[in-house]
Amino acid sequence: MSGVPGVPFFLSVTILIISSSFLPEHAGAVNTDPSEAKALKAMKSSLIDPMMNLVTWNNGDPCTSSWTGIFCTSILNDGYLHIQEVQLLRLNLSGTLVPDLGLLSHLNILDIMWNNISGSIPKEIGNMTSLKLLLLSGNQLSGSLPDEIGLLTNLNRLQIDQNQITGPIPTSFANLNYIVHLHMNNNSISGQLPPELSRLPRLLHLLVDNNNLSGYLPPEYSGMPNLKILQLDNNNFDGATIPASYGNMTTLLKLSLRNCSLHGTIPDLSGIPHLTYLDLSWNQLKGTIPSNKLSINLTTIDLSSNFLNGSIPSSFTGFPSLQRLSLRNNLLNGLVPLVWKNMTFSGNESLILDFQNNSLSNISDTLNPPSNVSILIYGNPTCENVNQPNLIQFCQPQNITPASGSTTSSNLNCFPCPTDLSYEYNPLSPIPCLCAVPLGVGLRLKSPSISDFRPYIDAFEINLASLLNLYRYQLYFERFIWEKGPRLTMNMKLFPSNSSLFNVSEVLRLQRTFTGWEITLSDTFGPYELLNFTLGSYANVIPMATKPRLSTGSFVGILLGSVAGALIVSAVATALIMRRRSRHRMLLQKRSRSSTRIKVADVKDFTLEEMAVATNNFSKSAELGHGGYGKVYKGILADGTLVAVKRAHAGSLQGSVEFFTEIELLSRLHHRNLVSLVGYCDEDDEQLLVYEFMPNGTLRDHLSASSLGPLNFSMRLRIAMETARAILYLHTEADPPIIHRDIKASNILLDSKFVAKVADFGLSRLAPVPDIEGIVPGHVSTVVKGTPGYLDPEYFLTRKLTDKSDVYSLGVVFLELITGMRPISHGKNIVREMSNVYRSSETFSMVDSSMGSYPSECIQGFVSLAIRCCHEETDARPAMPEVTRELEKLWNMMPEIDTTFLVTKETDTGNTAKHSYSSTKQHVSSDTSRSDISSSIPPVVPR
Template sequence: MSGAKIFFCWAAVAILSCLFVQFAGAQITDPSEVTALKTIRNSLIDPFNKLKNWDSGDPCTSNWTGIICYNSTLSDGYLHIQELQLLKRNLSGNLSPELGRLSYMKILDFMWNNISGSIPKEIGNITSLELMLLNGNRLSGPLPEELGYFPNLNRIQIDQNQISGPIPKSFAYLNKTQHFHMNNNSISGQIPRELSRLPELLHFLLDNNNLTGHLPSEFSRLPKLLILQVDNNNFSGSTIPPSYGSMTQLLKLSLRNCNLQGAVPDLSQIHQLGYLDLSGNRLTGSIPSNRLSNNITTIDLSNNSLNGSIPSNFSGLPNLQRLSLENNNLSGPVPSTVWENVTLTGNKSLTLDFQNNGLSNIANALNPPANVTLLLAGNPVCANASQLNIVEFCQPQNVQAPGSLTNSKTSCNPCSTDSDFEINPSSPYPCFCAAPLKVGYRLKSPGLSDFRPYVYDFEEYLTSGLRLSLSQLYIASFLWEEGPRLRMYLKLFPNNTNLFTASEVRRIRSMFTGWEIPDSDIFGPYELLNFTLGSYESVISNPSKSNLSTGAMVGIVLGAIAGAATLSAVITMLILRRHSKYRLVPKKRSLSKIPVKIDGVKDFTFEEMALATNNFSDSTQVGQGGYGKVYRGVLADGTVVAIKRAQQGSLQGSKEFFTEIELLSRLHHRNLVSLIGYCDEEDEQMLVYEFMANGTLRDHLSGSEGVRISWIVCSLFV
């Protein structure tokens, strides 16, 4: 073959390498996942055209809305979908079974849309899934058994839908799941006792459903359970298991309006208990006299049939905010010591609701501090309110949770409206204007009744979790909602600059959407209601973080170049082989007539190759091509290798063979197997590679148009 022909062939390969790189850049997401995404979109109704860019380009390189990909290709050479983030996009329609084909996905987020229909069982195929976030839709039908076999699931949020039917017993296999949020649905049947086997369960929220049967006493075995909240179900005839008193790690127990009967269990051994609500049941007997945890903020035993007197153990609880005992059959004196040893400074307050009982006298004069609200209306003692000087405590009242903040206002000139600038009230610099990120945020199961004393603690908690400074957070408002849940409107400002960087916006958003902010004992689990970008919409091109890092793109390009170089080497080898029949190759060649020393490439003997392959046994053969056969071998040091053995008609001259070895030794890429060594003796030529167990090179190159065109063009120049 002439030098001109070789030159033209290599030039053609170089051109095709560029084409191959362009092809890789345009189509690098797994084609099956691209097809699945298009089917998923077709099952959705998108009235505001939020997913319009799903019609063109590649999901990972064209920044499809809500699509976040892995930063590098996997062993199959493709990028894969890591997150599907479609929070509050005004979407309706149905969830497509094709979601199950996104088999590498970690986060599935359709929160706060209007999606209806059932949850496809195919979602259970996504074994990599860590967060399943479907709350705030109109999903209906039963929960598929297949959702119980996620080996990596951390959080399942299907609350605020219309899910019906029982809880699958397969949920007992969710061994890594910490958060079960299934409240506000129509789930029926009993709580499976099998769920008591869950080793990592922290939060179990099943309030506002149609559950029946008994509360599982086995739940006391859950080693890490912090919140048990099953309010507003119908456990008629069931009692509160006494074993719940041994759940020493529990932070919140809320069993409101569950039609429970029997006695109030002794919960004094739960040393971290901060919130107790057993109201609206049919509990009888007296209130246990043992002292509850010093962490307790809320005790609600109202609307039961409890009798006896109010025990003295409610006195001196340092963090108590509300003690609700109204609408029971309690008798005896009005306790006058509950507020003793409680520090009630600043915004701290204490509400004692004893209305509508049988309290008949006062042991000592009632002189509570100004920030203590004492309610006695509906008790016999109020018949003599004037004589006892307790008229102010005998006025009927409905207790509302305190819910406003007093923020100081300063006189400042308006900020520029060009970039949605606002004055940061928390900034140490007066009248400092910046563009905030606006976050709708809700505490789903807080362990407190009055937020005001905890504002600073919350600010420290959230900014620490987000790795921001205190001056960057401003709580614009908060509102107590039914649950009780605490809804907030937050503004996050840049740190003493006018604008966040795009990378910082992505980081903060990822912290919220990935639930990377650590949980708090007092504030409990949170939910993201919305994340408004405002001025930053154009900065980061879409609300999802950049899909592909520079390193990933470089890797793709290098992979394409390395692939093209490999093809070039193979083509050259074939060209030389084609013309070798015109040369006279000696029947016997001495060992390595042209000696070479290449770093990292070993010269093996024929005997070593024979031993590694059991004398080239058919049982070790793993492939065959025009060049020869490929064997799986095990070297003396235990290394598993692939040995490509040339057949007699394919032998090259030593010079050409070592040229090929030198070229192959220079190719290094994560998607290419490495050359380990060679053998050139006994009329044998062999190449020794690291062993790749996931198929042949042909398997991985099949279907690549760039490869086929390269072979065609080069053949034209030969």
């Protein structure tokens, strides 16, 4: 990742940090209004936050300490900051909503969508009279809707869909004069639809489908001046009829009354000039289909599963945009009409005509529809004795579901993208093979007025790109899926314009556009909801938009001053760094010229000749692997001891530093789960480290697709526990404590009994030591080193190394054990991918199938721990003692049963053999070695 041209990367990050950290003292206000701060603290106390997403809510003032999801303003100039927005979309929160929320009297947006909040909606919410967006969808809220919501006269959008709300719709909702979107679908709301809602002057969308509503359909709704969507599907208006007045709803685009137990006849709907979607299916409607000419804009007509009789009106041949006409399961007779005769098709446009299970008895022998038209006439008399080949194909029973789709990437012959960030190719970019970091967006169209999205993809892209102020090639669709409703869910990526990265302001602008519901899609696509806005790699270097906003003038002035200061700091820091590096290089050169070899107590000093003999003169056949430091060889010492010999690249500055670091540390570290240093060689510009030999290689070897001996879940959990104990020892028992800084699967080795041992201390650093006053600093400031995919985001951003940096890397290893995936693969980051599936409760879809069976509660606990270890914020991660305790708790939950598993093991002669290894799972205390235990488990969760 590069910074501003001509400016070092660390300076670019410094500028970024400074420019995103301004507190509102600059605007005159100093603290949050005490009553509003109290409300948020009460809210925090009633919420359960397993992912530690609200850890910042434990610190300082809500506005001046940048609490997650909190936006503030100083609009009143009363010396206080006021909470303007609470944005907590999809943070895996549970718990309840507290009455204290009513103290947030200046709040404009309350968004807690897609969490697990339960309990009732507090009536005190009616005190938030400034509220414009009340977004509670996708939780587990229950109880009835409080009348006090009707006091929110500034409310523009009320979304309480997909909860468990019961009771009636309060008539007080008729006072919501500014309401535009009223979404209450997918609950258990009962009672009569209030006729009083007809007084709502601005209402566009009334979605109350999938509830328990009863009574009659209020004819007064025909008088709503702006209503475009009336969606009442799957309620029980038993015996009710469709009011004739609904034929006069001149602004209506979509009328959906599916499965509502409606009786009577279909009224004349020809007076709805812009109607595009009509669904009256699964009712008990009788009589004939009105012959009056319906709107030519119709894309969908569904009158199936009623008791309609008579013939199909000839007017049904005049819909140029029709995608689906379903009349199946009725009593219709007469001729099968040539509905498509006045239509033209291009590209992926299509038409489905479903006339199955009627009494149609007449079909033309010359029936020959274009390939874009699908006709279904099974279950009609005309199919009983059909023998014409061109007609038989239409007489087969079938269901045609709405088409979903995905977009495949371009097959450009490009070099792989860098792996330090989530780079990937934008197949639509005008610059071929441009690697860029995208933003992820998930949207759901809640009530589209179409049945087939494919012909409208271009129109949707143009519409959305224009609203986002992006070029169309910046918008890349990955997939779209029709869901029950029907609703359309889509996943897309937003790419920077002909560059690798979005700048800070652009990311925040796009995030704000989505979370502030500032997008108004074309009527064709109806209302939408935001499912996710994924920052990906930007989360590491771009602050979440949670800080109080300043005026543009103030921000620019402060930013320029900060940049100037940062330039001065950078110049001084650069000079010091260069001077230090020059001095360090001179010392190393002097050391390499010296004929004096280093001496370390208790570690054998080998000669170069001994090492050459042990490795058959460093032959190719003895190579075990290689890395950034150099190559590793298998060796046999004079006494027959098997060893692993790590040989540094010739003249490697990095090798010299790592060489002395590793000897210094390993010579005084002794733990059963750390690889032992047997000796070293420092002779004739050669630097070699000699370790105990680990016959089963690295953990990474056993997680790869080509692994000869996949590890079962019990083995993986034990390896995780042993690795954690080694890191715990480094952090708490080593004297002084050590931060490993390069924990990864390839640095975890497995001995002959598959006992895990942590290796490679070349990048390790001593942990902070107390100063003269006995205070221990919280971090070590150091140049960023490590392996992409395992790097702690805060360490990468700030260069502040802490013991929690090791916790992050260890969490990535845990995710590798669970999934078998690499940390970064094909542009996908394992932490981001697993966090997404964990939040959506689809954890088991990512579990590595090669591990066989496992107890579901153990895997869930293991995943939860791994996700917490990989939290972006340092303070939200558990410390190593807690990590170790949780792993031991999971281990003790495992069944205590004799089992046998098959492993692949290298023999002392280098040949590969398979061995059956039997063991008993036992309870082992935290200070007892498990080196003789490698257990499997019986089938618990079939895979």
